[in-house]
Amino acid sequence: MKDWLLQLQKVSKIFGGIHALSEVSCTVPRGEIVGIIGPNGAGKTTLFNVITGAYLADSGNVLLDDQFVTNWAPYRIVRSGIARTFQNIRLFPSMTVWEHLLVAQQHSGSIFRRLLPTAWADPAACERAEEVLDFFDLTAVRDREARSLPYGIQRRVEMARAVTMKPKLLLLDEPVAGMNQEEAENIRQLMLRLRETGLAILLIEHDMNFVMNLCSYLYVLDFGILIAEGSPTEVRNNPVVLDAYLGQDADA
Ligand SMILES: Nc1ncnc2c1ncn2[C@@H]1O[C@H](COP(=O)(O)OP(=O)(O)OP(=O)(O)O)[C@@H](O)[C@H]1O
Numbered sequence: 001m002k003d004w005l006l007q008l009q010k011v012s013k014i015f016g017g018i019h020a021l022s023e024v025s026c027t028v029p030r031g032e033i034v035g036i037i038g039p040n041g042a043g044k045t046t047l048f049n050v051i052t053g054a055y056l057a058d059s060g061n062v063l064l065d066d067q068f069v070t071n072w073a074p075y076r077i078v079r080s081g082i083a084r085t086f087q088n089i090r091l092f093p094s095m096t097v098w099e100h101l102l103v104a105q106q107h108s109g110s111i112f113r114r115l116l117p118t119a120w121a122d123p124a125a126c127e128r129a130e131e132v133l134d135f136f137d138l139t140a141v142r143d144r145e146a147r148s149l150p151y152g153i154q155r156r157v158e159m160a161r162a163v164t165m166k167p168k169l170l171l172l173d174e175p176v177a178g179m180n181q182e183e184a185e186n187i188r189q190l191m192l193r194l195r196e197t198g199l200a201i202l203l204i205e206h207d208m209n210f211v212m213n214l215c216s217y218l219y220v221l222d223f224g225i226l227i228a229e230g231s232p233t234e235v236r237n238n239p240v241v242l243d244a245y246l247g248q249d250a251d252a
Pocket residue numbers: 015018020038039040041042043044045046047087
């Protein structure tokens with residue numbers, strides 16, 4: 001049997017009359033990169049919000065490492081090994097890159113400790129932050145405030161912040177949206193290197209070409225329903241997907 005790190009079993013989420021997720025089941029094997037694609041409003045971000053405890057599932061189960069983590073509080077989800085980035089950048093504008101990496105390691109501290117990251121940082125946290133700065137090639141901008149950084153680097157800082165927490169599973173919500181080709185390739189390389197370290201990644205992405213070379217498996221959501229799954233090649237050639245989502249551009 002395959003060694004699943006994350007399993008979703010028939011997860012549903014309803015907002016008023018909108019079925020944002022209808023009995024969605026999917027899995028992420030240990031150490032692999034799995035993609036979720038689908039048009040705007042398909043329910044992709046909602047899926048991340050349910051996994052991370054930001055939204056409560058109306059039904060279904062989320063399992064991490066064979067443990068039920070359904071509707072756990074977000075801080076418990078982080079502690080259990082899931083970290084994420086957001087579709088819209090959520091950095092603290094006046095905090096430096098270094099401070100972001102220290103704060104990320106303080107999931108449970110008091111608000112004062114979180115506000116004064118440099119005052120309390122312990123050597124292990126500093127060591128981890130240095131390691132991640134180096135991995136993400138951010139050492140040169142270590143003391144820059146987030147707001148002073150170009151968009152592409154801000155996205156890299158967000159990813160670095162999530163990785164600092166030493167997750168088993170990283171959730172990336174459109175990490176290359178708005179990036180030029182060179183920046184996107186940079187992120188792709190980082191993801192491949194992260195996978196080499198044993199990290200599993202669940203990736204939301206619109207660009208079929210980007211996921212083709214990266215993901216071992218793809219799920220396709222449309223109106224909250226899982227309409228297809230398989231290898232990138234299978235999904236790319238699936239008529240249901242072509243009709244519902246990719247259209248003629250799939251071969252572009
Ligand atoms: N907090 C919320 N309250 C009400 N409706 C919501 C909420 N969050 C999401 N929705 C609705 O759920 C549906 C799925 O939204 P979601 O953001 O998950 O889509 P998505 O696939 O991430 O789309 P995009 O590609 O545009 O980011 C949409 O109809 C959206 O309007």
